[in-house]
Amino acid sequence: MSRENILAGIKKNQPENRVLPVLTGLNQSTYNPLEQFKTVLQGIGGEAIEVGNYQEIKDIIAKNYQSSDRIITTLPDFGDIAENNWQTEDPHTLENVELCIIRAHFGVAENSALWVTEDILGLRVAPFICQNLAVIIPKNEIEPTMHEAYKRIAMAEYGFGTFIAGPSKTADIEQSLVLGAHGSKSMVVFLVG
Amino acid sequence: MKHSELSVTFNKDEDRVDWHDQTLWWVRQKRDKAAFQLPEWELLRETASQIKHNVLGNLHDYLVQFEANALKNGITVHWAADADEHNRIVHNILSKHGVQKMVKSKSMLTEECHLNDYLAENGIEVIDTDLGERIVQLREEPPSHIVLPAIHLKKEDVGETFHVHLGTEKGNKDPVYLTAAAREHLREKFLTRKAALTGVNFAIAETGEFVVCTNEGNADMGAHLADVHIACMGFEKIIPKREHLGVFLRLLARSATGQPITTYSSHFKKPREGQEMHIVIVDNGRSTQLGREDFRNSLKCIRCGACMNTCPVYRRSGGHSYHNAVAGPIGSILAPNLDMSKNADLPFASTLCGSCTNVCPVKIDIHDQLYKWRQVLVKEGHADPVKKLGMQAMTFTLSHPKVYQNGGKIGRWFMKNTPFLVNNSLNPWYKQRDMPEPPKESFREWYLKNR
Numbered sequence: 307m308s309r310e311n312i313l314a315g316i317k318k319n320q321p322e323n324r325v326l327p328v329l330t331g332l333n334q335s336t337y338n339p340l341e342q343f344k345t346v347l348q349g350i351g352g353e354a355i356e357v358g359n360y361q362e363i364k365d366i367i368a369k370n371y372q373s374s375d376r377i378i379t380t381l382p383d384f385g386d387i388a389e390n391n392w393q394t395e396d397p398h399t400l401e402n403v404e405l406c407i408i409r410a411h412f413g414v415a416e417n418s419a420l421w422v423t424e425d426i427l428g429l430r431v432a433p434f435i436c437q438n439l440a441v442i443i444p445k446n447e448i449e450p451t452m453h454e455a456y457k458r459i460a461m462a463e464y465g466f467g468t469f470i471a472g473p474s475k476t477a478d479i480e481q482s483l484v485l486g487a488h489g490s491k492s493m494v495v496f497l498v499g
Numbered sequence: 500m501k502h503s504e505l506s507v508t509f510n511k512d513e514d515r516v517d518w519h520d521q522t523l524w525w526v527r528q529k530r531d532k533a534a535f536q537l538p539e540w541e542l543l544r545e546t547a548s549q550i551k552h553n554v555l556g557n558l559h560d561y562l563v564q565f566e567a568n569a570l571k572n573g574i575t576v577h578w579a580a581d582a583d584e585h586n587r588i589v590h591n592i593l594s595k596h597g598v599q600k601m602v603k604s605k606s607m608l609t610e611e612c613h614l615n616d617y618l619a620e621n622g623i624e625v626i627d628t629d630l631g632e633r634i635v636q637l638r639e640e641p642p643s644h645i646v647l648p649a650i651h652l653k654k655e656d657v658g659e660t661f662h663v664h665l666g667t668e669k670g671n672k673d674p675v676y677l678t679a680a681a682r683e684h685l686r687e688k689f690l691t692r693k694a695a696l697t698g699v700n701f702a703i704a705e706t707g708e709f710v711v712c713t714n715e716g717n718a719d720m721g722a723h724l725a726d727v728h729i730a731c732m733g734f735e736k737i738i739p740k741r742e743h744l745g746v747f748l749r750l751l752a753r754s755a756t757g758q759p760i761t762t763y764s765s766h767f768k769k770p771r772e773g774q775e776m777h778i779v780i781v782d783n784g785r786s787t788q789l790g791r792e793d794f795r796n797s798l799k800c801i802r803c804g805a806c807m808n809t810c811p812v813y814r815r816s817g818g819h820s821y822h823n824a825v826a827g828p829i830g831s832i833l834a835p836n837l838d839m840s841k842n843a844d845l846p847f848a849s850t851l852c853g854s855c856t857n858v859c860p861v862k863i864d865i866h867d868q869l870y871k872w873r874q875v876l877v878k879e880g881h882a883d884p885v886k887k888l889g890m891q892a893m894t895f896t897l898s899h900p901k902v903y904q905n906g907g908k909i910g911r912w913f914m915k916n917t918p919f920l921v922n923n924s925l926n927p928w929y930k931q932r933d934m935p936e937p938p939k940e941s942f943r944e945w946y947l948k949n950r
């Protein structure tokens with residue numbers, strides 16, 4: 307069997323062990339995390355909106371979407387403006403979703419990435435297959451860099467988790483940046499508090 | 500064909516070569532800008548390099564640990580000694596499910612193994628879903644860059660390709676329009692395919708999960724809609740702990756395109772309910788490379804592409820001239836390990852200027868390794884006599900630092916006084932045209948000096 311041969315070959319050829327480096331001093335940032343998050347998000351094609359409460363979010367969504375648009379959410383608080391009973395359906399049925407509203411565990415200032423896991427996505431494909439994505443996080447849930455982010459999720463249990471930073475994009479045609487490759491075409495982050 | 504002959508083809512269209520050169524340099528500059536924003540950048544590179552060094556020394560145990568954890572997570576793990584076994588494993592999984600059509604996101608490993616051809620011969624259609632890869636697939640070309648697969652093409656080319664294959668308007672070359680057309684075209688594929696194959700950027704021993712990074716979201720669209728997800732990885736993709744992702748994800752996209760992170764960094768730990776998830780761990784020459792003390796560092800590579808974007812030879816000869824799945828400086832180190840005689844020309848397709856080594860996020864001593872390959876290849880009788888001459892000059896120059904410093908001046912003098920000599924067959928990268936005016940750039944100065 308190849309497994310044994312491969313592992314034996316590796317064992318024979320691998321160099322001597324060297325200790326792992328310590329991961330300290332790797333965050334030398336001086337920025338204000340919230341401000342940095344907002345600036346970077348804009349730079350990568352997303353939009354940050356600061357709000358005081360959920361009602362403000364609902365008003366903004368009502369202004370930008372029509373009643374015929376399919377809006378889904380995993381947040382019970384948004385059950386009055388979005389479907390909240392699709393999580394056990396076949397993922398293909400989300401094909402026609404115009405807007406998906408979810409929360410994130412936290413955001414990361416240096417790259418505007420938001421950490422989300424299966425339990426808050428409903429279906430794994432939800433934040434990818436929707437045309438537009440809205441993510442809600444408390445303002446004070448912004449970590450400065452990826453190191454703090456991984457400290458936070460070092461022991462986390464999940465089947466699937468992803469960092470999402472802005473709308474999907476491509477520059478594969480002559481390096482021209484185009485938003486909306488295969489995932490969501492836009493991404494708005496509501497910073498609450 | 501040799502790199503020098505293939506670059507002649509690429510060099511026929513001089514404007515395009517200039518454009519290619521400048522575009523990649525622009526990507527390199529974006530990388531610089533991103534790197535300079537982090538005071539800890541050099542420490543990050545050093546840390547990443549050390550983590551990878553620890554990985555090389557513990558590969559056996561980390562792989563065993565990874566496998567055990569992945570199995571616990573409900574993932575099926577396969578081992579492939581070579582490309583052929585890899586292809587057969589993938590084919591078997593697909594056959595078992597009666598799958599005849601599959602979507603695939605970017606995986607340089609499957610390029611290395613020529614999986615698409617193999618599956619096509621067995622009646623299975625593979626759709627590449629990364630936009631750049633789809634473009635080159637429709638044109639029946641291989642990708643020319645590991646991160647930017649269609650970087651050798653202009654928007655006119657893409658417009659024409661899409662007009663023929665996707666029915667877009669003739670003459671329309673607007674990237675927004677063309678991307679929208681591809682989005683529609685590929686959405687239908689995502690929604691109808693039962694199997695998806697993805698690459699792996701990082702596999703974590705501690706947790707048995709793997710991470711896939713994309714900007715387009717194609718890996719996720721494929722994987723989360725398919726009944727079967729197959730992820731293929733070279734065994735060097737392993738890292739010890741989840742926390743080490745913090746280091747690598749900070750470096751990867753900044754080095755690749757200057758972005759702070761890719762849009763999606765997806766962590767696949769368990770199959771979703773009702774789904775089957777497979778991982779294929781591939782050797783294909785890697786354990787041999789691991790045993791070559793001078794070249795094992797090449798296994799630290801995280802495939803960011805920075806060494807290509809910065810390489811003066813890559814920029815002016817194009818990815819296809821390397822006749823290998825991975826082009827550019829790192830490809831030129833990996834390829835001779837796979838087939839020494841077929842790829843003996845590649846370590847010579849370099850000026851040894853060292854720019855690759857300077858940008859590499861895991862601090863691989865790329866240009867030193869290229870130099871060492873030359874020595875191995877010459878010793879084993881694989882070197883082409885024309886380049887061998889160049890190498891002897893280089894060997895001489897490198898061992899005489901004064902000559903190195905004065906190289907530009909000597910080159911300039913040499914060209915002014917002996918134009919015929921410079922512009923002859925000893926100068927394979929410039930075959931297509933007359934040598935330019937004596938230049939100011941250090942690369943050309945360096946280059947000329949060797950002739």
Ligand code: SF4
Nearest residue numbers: 800801803804806859
């Ligand atoms: S060798 Fe270094 S610079 Fe080149 S692709 Fe690999 S990681 Fe990037």
